[in-house]
Amino acid sequence: MCHPSWGRARAAAQRLSDFARLRRVRDRIDREHARPLDVEALARGADMPAGHLGRLFRLAYGMSPYAYLTARRVERATVLLLHGDLAVDEVRRAVGCPSPAVFAARFTELAGTEPGAYRAAHRTAAEPSRNEEAPAVAPHLA
Amino acid sequence: MDLTIHTTVLPHDDPDASLAFYRDVLGFEVRSDVGQGKMRWITVGPAGRAGTSILLAPPAADPGITEDERRTIAEMMAKGTYGWILLATPDLDGTFEKVQARDAEVVQEPTEQPYGVRDCAFRDPAGNLVRIQELR
Numbered sequence A: 001m002c003h004p005s006w007g008r009a010r011a012a013a014q015r016l017s018d019f020a021r022l023r024r025v026r027d028r029i030d031r032e033h034a035r036p037l038d039v040e041a042l043a044r045g046a047d048m049p050a051g052h053l054g055r056l057f058r059l060a061y062g063m064s065p066y067a068y069l070t071a072r073r074v075e076r077a078t079v080l081l082l083h084g085d086l087a088v089d090e091v092r093r094a095v096g097c098p099s100p101a102v103f104a105a106r107f108t109e110l111a112g113t114e115p116g117a118y119r120a121a122h123r124t125a126a127e128p129s130r131n132e133e134a135p136a137v138a139p140h141l142a
Numbered sequence B: 001m002d003l004t005i006h007t008t009v010l011p012h013d014d015p016d017a018s019l020a021f022y023r024d025v026l027g028f029e030v031r032s033d034v035g036q037g038k039m040r041w042i043t044v045g046p047a048g049r050a051g052t053s054i055l056l057a058p059p060a061a062d063p064g065i066t067e068d069e070r071r072t073i074a075e076m077m078a079k080g081t082y083g084w085i086l087l088a089t090p091d092l093d094g095t096f097e098k099v100q101a102r103d104a105e106v107v108q109e110p111t112e113q114p115y116g117v118r119d120c121a122f123r124d125p126a127g128n129l130v131r132i133q134e135l136r
Helices: A004-030 A039-046 A050-061 A065-083 A090-095 A100-111 A115-123 B017-027 B068-080 B092-101
Strands: B007-011 B029-036 B037-043 B053-057 B082-087 B105-114 B118-125 B131-135
Touching: A004 A050, A004 B105, A004 B118, A039 A050, A039 A065, A065 A090, A065 A100, A065 A115, A065 B092, A090 A100, A090 A115, A090 B131, A100 A115, A100 B082, A115 B131, B007 B029, B017 B029, B017 B037, B017 B053, B017 B068, B092 B118, B105 B131
Parallel strands: B007 B053, B082 B131
Antiparallel strands: B029 B037, B037 B053, B105 B118, B118 B131
């Protein structure tokens, strides 16, 4: 005996439980993005194969864990470039991005300009307004 | 007009787990607790400050919400993209240490933000983001 609605309920419960696990992965990225962290480590922490994690994460959040991790690093880099005195390469290391080439490429893709130019453009204004200094990547409030 | 902001609502999916978080981890007092099972409405708030409360409520209790919408809300809660709240304290570091020591899920350690606040963030058991900022 197996009523069809039981199967549906089980599938829905499984989906919610998967989403809750993904939330913990995403929270870990938010929490630890400045530390050495890669998809393998995230998958180990979530106790699922990296490929499976990637597929589920993309389904839930619309991007791969790697893309989300890099986006968080770039977002933090925009803040450090605007508000600190670290050199560009120090910023890259401070946000946990191991590769200068990847950092430059992803930063340019997400912020619209390469890191050094981003700082120069946004720091020329004597007293930038709140709007002007908003990072290209939305502040991570929620 | 003389209005105050009195109660804000956060969804729960396990009333006992949410109650334990807000009462035992954040230290709020319980002001009322009505209903039973998953249909519980629990009002909590900081002791000695009865003027503001959080109502922990079952999500999608409005009968006008469709099954599809109900499922979407449950999924967003599980994903951690649905509810969130901003709290504040003069002692951010002390609060962070205390909450972290209770095994709450940390989302962000105390961090200086570009928009002029210093804050940290935790996840409540229902997936709501609890952001705590420093009063200064």
